[in-house]
Amino acid sequence: MKKIIKLILLVVVSSFLITSCGGKAGNSLTDIKERGNIVMYTEAGFPPFAYRGNAGSVEGIDMDISLEIAKEIGVALNTQDVKFTSLIPSLTGGKADFVAAGMTNTEERSKTVDFSNDYLVAYQSVLSLEGKGYQKISELADKKIGVQTGSTSDIIVSAEAKKVKLEDGTTVDGIFENTGTEIKRYETVLEAVQDLKNGRIDAIVVGSIVGDNLISNNPDINDEKLLDRDGKEYSESNAIAVKKGNTELLNLINKVLARLEETGKLDEIYKKHAESIIKN
Numbered sequence: 001m002k003k004i005i006k007l008i009l010l011v012v013v014s015s016f017l018i019t020s021c022g023g024k025a026g027n028s029l030t031d032i033k034e035r036g037n038i039v040m041y042t043e044a045g046f047p048p049f050a051y052r053g054n055a056g057s058v059e060g061i062d063m064d065i066s067l068e069i070a071k072e073i074g075v076a077l078n079t080q081d082v083k084f085t086s087l088i089p090s091l092t093g094g095k096a097d098f099v100a101a102g103m104t105n106t107e108e109r110s111k112t113v114d115f116s117n118d119y120l121v122a123y124q125s126v127l128s129l130e131g132k133g134y135q136k137i138s139e140l141a142d143k144k145i146g147v148q149t150g151s152t153s154d155i156i157v158s159a160e161a162k163k164v165k166l167e168d169g170t171t172v173d174g175i176f177e178n179t180g181t182e183i184k185r186y187e188t189v190l191e192a193v194q195d196l197k198n199g200r201i202d203a204i205v206v207g208s209i210v211g212d213n214l215i216s217n218n219p220d221i222n223d224e225k226l227l228d229r230d231g232k233e234y235s236e237s238n239a240i241a242v243k244k245g246n247t248e249l250l251n252l253i254n255k256v257l258a259r260l261e262e263t264g265k266l267d268e269i270y271k272k273h274a275e276s277i278i279k280n
């Protein structure tokens with residue numbers, strides 16, 4: 001009898017400790033409703049997806065979509081701005097309910113997180129100072145290239161610095177292998193833009209939607225579609241990520257995305273931010 005009481009007490013006390021320690025609550029819709037807010041993680045140096053507006057708060061396409069998700073559930077939105085490389089760990093560790101950060105739904109990432117339907121389609125761009133106009137990936141050999149750490153741009157450029165395995169299974173030399181190409185990794189693309197302007201790097205590889213935004217605010221920089229060794233563009237889609245297996249939240253996010261698309265609201269959100277000013 002005594003033993004049973006002790007056991008019950010232990011269970012009660014430990015479950016109290018778990019919930020009161022914070023961060024341990026789950027990411028189910030019930031947990032989110034009970035908590036009264038949904039936690040969205042982003043990296044806000046990535047206009048027009050997520051950036052710091054004039055008032056210093058996070059704004060952008062991802063922010064507006066996230067507000068719609070919170071509204072659909074009937075809770076407040078809790079936004080966390082962290083390093084890009086911390087986004088996926090924030091989901092796997094249960095700290096974030098979802099990530100909206102202009103993130104590309106790659107196969108590799110799909111092994112650890114689940115992605116919503118696409119909300120924007122883009123390709124890779126290469127930014128350089130006016131007059132240079134690099135376009136082919138081979139033109140970047142022996143140059144100093146800036147990328148955001150851990151981004152798909154980083155993955156694409158880094159892959160060319162070693163042996164490359166082609167689709168047919170054959171292995172060829174990477175375009176940058178033994179050419180003296182330098183890959184400079186930055187925490188944010190905004191920092192890379194400063195280095196491009198100061199001549200510390202020759203080019204930046206970044207998603208086209210962000211590239212277009214950056215050039216509209218920096219007339220001394222131009223952007224071109226980056227072409228691979230076969231002259232093809234690197235196309236990719238942006239999606240929202242949730243913790244692996246959180247289908248309930250994923251379905252709700254897909255429902256919101258479908259509604260935003262059908263009603264033309266997604267277009268409106270895009271137009272509102274696509275011309276956004278970056279804060280230097």
Ligand code: ARG
Nearest residue numbers: 043046101102103104151152
């Ligand atoms: N689309 C690229 C990727 O998923 C870059 C995303 C960077 N996003 C950001 N908020 N900094 O790798």
